[in-house]
Amino acid sequence: MDTRILSPTPAALAEAVALLHSGSLVAMPTETVYGLAGHAWDPVAVAAIFAAKERPHFDPLIVHVAADPRQDSLVYLEQDLGLVNLSALSAPLRAQIQHLLQVFWPGPLTCVLPKALAVPDLVTSGLATVAVRMPAHPVAQALLQTAGIPLAAPSANRFGRISPTTAEAVWQELNGRIPLILQGGSCQVGLESTVIAPTATPDGDVIYLLRPGGIPVEVLQQHTHLPIIKMPPGSLSSPQAPGQLKSHYAPGKPLLLLPTPIEQLSVQLFEQIVRPFWTEWQMGLGLLRFAGDPVAPTWLTEQGIPVQVAVLSPSGDLTEAAQTLFARLRELDQGSTGLLISEPCPGTTGLGYAITDRLQRAAVS
Numbered sequence: 001m002d003t004r005i006l007s008p009t010p011a012a013l014a015e016a017v018a019l020l021h022s023g024s025l026v027a028m029p030t031e032t033v034y035g036l037a038g039h040a041w042d043p044v045a046v047a048a049i050f051a052a053k054e055r056p057h058f059d060p061l062i063v064h065v066a067a068d069p070r071q072d073s074l075v076y077l078e079q080d081l082g083l084v085n086l087s088a089l090s091a092p093l094r095a096q097i098q099h100l101l102q103v104f105w106p107g108p109l110t111c112v113l114p115k116a117l118a119v120p121d122l123v124t125s126g127l128a129t130v131a132v133r134m135p136a137h138p139v140a141q142a143l144l145q146t147a148g149i150p151l152a153a154p155s156a157n158r159f160g161r162i163s164p165t166t167a168e169a170v171w172q173e174l175n176g177r178i179p180l181i182l183q184g185g186s187c188q189v190g191l192e193s194t195v196i197a198p199t200a201t202p203d204g205d206v207i208y209l210l211r212p213g214g215i216p217v218e219v220l221q222q223h224t225h226l227p228i229i230k231m232p233p234g235s236l237s238s239p240q241a242p243g244q245l246k247s248h249y250a251p252g253k254p255l256l257l258l259p260t261p262i263e264q265l266s267v268q269l270f271e272q273i274v275r276p277f278w279t280e281w282q283m284g285l286g287l288l289r290f291a292g293d294p295v296a297p298t299w300l301t302e303q304g305i306p307v308q309v310a311v312l313s314p315s316g317d318l319t320e321a322a323q324t325l326f327a328r329l330r331e332l333d334q335g336s337t338g339l340l341i342s343e344p345c346p347g348t349t350g351l352g353y354a355i356t357d358r359l360q361r362a363a364v365s
């Protein structure tokens with residue numbers, strides 16, 4: 001099968017919709033990362049998503065929906081789309097969720113809600129809940145509107161690998177496995193959506209943060225009085241949020257997380273931490289920096305090691321670092337490098353929390 005990348009012209013959109021309605025798959029740009037979309041009501045299409053990604057069936061998918069013609073997204077999801085069954089939700093919890101969706105949709109927030117019976121078990125991996133997201137990217141919205149159906153779409157990478165943020169990166173991941181990729185340029189957010197599960201517990205209503213992402217937890221917290229509880233990886237009864245598996249988003253080559261920015265690393269620490277891996281891999285070093293110029297410090301080049309440097313944001317801006325993270329990692333991974341090393345993210349709040357989460361999962365432990 002030839003995988004084509006097409007600009008989102010009306011003709012290309014019509015072709016994409018025809019493919020989706022026949023149970024085939026289309027990769028679409030979203031503001032976070034590219035998604036591999038299939039007809040959410042069609043178990044055959046959903047099975048094809050798992051096959052193309054080589055994704056284990058215990059990992060549930062996010063269902064993407066078209067923009068809300070109503071003021072009330074929960075009524076839209078329940079009555080118009082028939083995706084969720086919210087009859088057990090209390091009015092106060094419902095009001096909190098509705099408010100969050102009103103503020104953050106369309107956008108990089110995914111909400112896990114009790115599912116309607118009609119949603120295929122394959123979408124949710126048999127869970128009683130379904131993850132729903134209303135993407136903001138105009139091409140994703142055009143596709144959803146024209147298709148007239150919800151689209152199940154995980155990130156368009158092979159399982160466990162770095163999420164694609166360009167159409168070309170999708171092609172590298174899935175060439176030969178899907179017929180069509182819609183071109184949407186570089187993703188603006190660059191990190192996957194924030195996944196939340198608003199939940200009634202015996203101690204009151206809470207919002208579990210299942211995956212940090214494009215919307216920082218501090219920003220979410222400004223719009224709800226419910227406690228937001230960060231779930232450490234593996235703490236949920238698996239497989240509640242398998243994207244939280246350790247060793248996810250991994251490049252093909254080993255990645256080491258440095259304890260300090262490269263400038264502050266001493267030769268002695270380098271010898272201790274990096275050298276053992278480098279001699280093992282014998283090739284050049286890929287260095288991921290958060291700020292500054294794309295050059296290696298003199299003490300490092302003096303070691304006689306070829307270094308390829310990628311900078312996430314010359315000015316040290318975390319929004320830009322999030323945007324470029326996956327693309328730069330991919331470049332270093334494809335360079336003539338044997339080992340990748342990354343500076344730690346300079347911030348651990350805001351987007352820094354999600355960036356650090358992705359780096360820790362990509363790194364060797």
Ligand code: TXA
Pocket residue numbers: 030032033034035036059060061062108110112124127129130131133135153154155156191192193194195210211240241242243244
């Ligand atoms: O930004 C995004 O969310 C991208 C774009 C394409 O929309 N999609 C994405 O999908 O990242 P994926 O499949 O790579 O990640 C989905 C995450 C996983 O961590 C999965 O475990 C979690 O959502 N998830 C899906 N359904 C769930 C459910 N019912 N309960 C808990 N977690 C769920």
Ligand code: MG
Pocket residue numbers: 154155163243
């Ligand atoms: Mg993914």
